[in-house]
Amino acid sequence: SAAFRAADLGMKTVLVERYQSLGGVCLNVGCIPSKALLHVARVMDEVEEVGHFGVTYGKPGLDTDKLRGWKETVVKKLTSGLVQLAKQRKVTVVNGVAQFLDPHHVEVTAGDKKQVVRFDHCIIAVGSRAVKLPFLPPAPRIIDSTGALELQGVPAKMLVIGGGIIGMEMAQVYASLGTRITVVELLPQLMTGADPDLVRPLARRVGKRYE
Known part of the structure; x- marks a missing residue:
């Protein structure tokens, strides 16, 4: 852009x-x-x-x-x-x-x-990368959102660390494909920053669907 x-x-x-x-x-x-x-x-x-x-x-x-x-x-x-x-x-x-x-x-x-x-002027727009969690060692079964989008297979169970927008999107995709989902979120609310009145019905819905 x-x-x-x-x-x-x-x-x-x-x-x-x-x-x-x-x-x-x-x-x-x-x-x-x-x-x-x-x-x-x-x-x-x-x-x-x-x-x-x-x-x-x-x-x-x-x-x-x-x-x-x-x-x-x-x-x-x-x-x-x-x-x-x-x-x-x-x-x-x-x-x-x-x-x-x-x-x-x-x-x-x-x-x-x-x-x-x-150049006379420079715009730095390098994007971002997922944070690497230091307590999780590198392993084939630990993937970030990019790896999840590659859709190499549909696991029986999946733990999603982070209940933000990206985490909830990946949870939704894999749950619909048949995976049993558990979401872990550090903060009291899913999708932090979103309007709580909108998040509450979402939380109720996924609470019935995810583990």
Whole structure:
């Protein structure tokens, strides 16, 4: 967004991106893939809920490979759109990791290749990473939200540490896919910062569904 806005204002703009896909956390491993999976979760929940109205279906089958492929197709389509928007705005995209050399130059490293980019103004928008909990040693069965979105399998049980928006989204997805969920939250309220009047009915609903 910042690069496109700068280009729209007439600035010669260079966008340095360490990953091959544009879009950052939200588009690649955040908002978009999570909403794609939440859509599938909602469909599966509705199949069960309409039974209260007298409409019944067989238990939905789940092909995790196809589901993961569909999610990745959604993300790829949107990232490809960003590439075209960058070209239309004449934003130069440079892949690699940038390191400041001085107040007007960065060195961008991609593999064994390096290049120096000069700038008058710089916007630092590097995104964020999940916090690593020091009391949890590295292990294949301990994953962050990015790992959860890769959907390598549907476990029988899952402990979600953190009852914020991301934690609750992952809990919803996996619960709908058949996983027994336990959510642990340090603070007294789920989704801290949200309006308590909105959180209370959510807490009641998930309290009946999760362990």
